[in-house]
Amino acid sequence: MRQIVLDTETTGLDWRNGDRVIEIGCVELMNRSLTGRHYHVFINPGRGIDAEAVAVHGITEEFLADKPKFGEIAVGFEDFVRDAELIIHNASFDVGFLDYELDLLGRSKLGQLCAGVIDTLRMAKEQNPGKKASLDALCDRYEIDNAHRTLHGALLDAELLAEVYLAMTRGQESLIMALEDEDARGDADVAGGLIERRPQKVLRASETELAAHHDVLAGIAKANKGLCLWLPPEQESTAA
Known part of the structure; x- marks a missing residue:
């Protein structure tokens, strides 16, 4: 199972107003373990950055002046995330921005x-x-050290989010392992012919019990004008 934990930084809060992506950070999880592989890039948005956004992430227009445009990094980004499950905090924000960037280039959305x-x-x-x-609140809740996070940064936030996600879903990991163990045991039993079934004791109704059962069904048939699903047709007419 390949998962990519992803975060972005942007020029503002709404791609519908023309805001653009200026940083992408991703880290890779494989079977719930960090692989050490990551993707990180700064992007020249070709427009100004809101002062409020700079206060959050500290990325300036001057810093981005010599960075590539989104069109130059699109293929590398797509190659890194392709076919993976994305893990994003407030996913509608990041997905909206990235889909907007991809759509501007006529490329497939996420x-x-x-x-x-x-x-x-x-x-x-x-x-x-x-x-x-x-x-930040989730880092506190799961006791993940984020003291070095003085400003938002896409790669740093993706790394922290990966730890948060693993902490949030730790119980699922043990459940998956238990299910895998059960499947393995089942396969081994079938393959090796090791399944042994105890003979089951069959308890049959006595003549007295059968007679009492027939009387109950006859009463049902009588109350329903001879109709009873549990009686053979010839007995229904007798019960009527």
């Missing part, structure tokens, strides 16, 4: 490129209704 999306913000709200669900 829904066609990837195997699916897990939104950890929604997951956190479902697991702990009414509690804070920001990435």
Whole structure:
């Protein structure tokens, strides 16, 4: 199972207003383990950056002046995330921006490129209704060290989110392992012919029990004008 934990930074809050992606950070999970592979890139958006956004991530227009445009990094990004399940905090935000960038280039959106999306913000709200669900709050809840996070950064946030996701779903891991163990045992039993079934004792009704059962059915048939699904047709007429 290949999963990609993904985060972006942008010029503002809404791609519908022309805001663009300026940073993408991804880390790879394989069978719930960090592989050490990551994807990280800064992008020249070709437009200004809102002052409020700079205050959050600290990325300036001057810093991005010599960075590639999205069209130059699109293939590398697609190759890294293709066919993987994406794990994103507040997924609608990042997916909206990335789909907008891909659509501007006439390329397939994430829904066609990837195997699916897990939104950890929604997951956190479902697991702990009414509690804070920001990435910082989840790091505190699961005792993940985020002291080095003074500003938002796509790669750093993706790394923290990977740890948060693994902590949030730790119980699922043990369930999966248990199911795999059961399957393995079942296969071994069938393959090796080791299944032994105890002979089952069959208890048959006595003549007295059969007579009492017939009387009950006859009473049902009589109450329903001779109709009883559990009596043969010839006995239904007798019961009527």
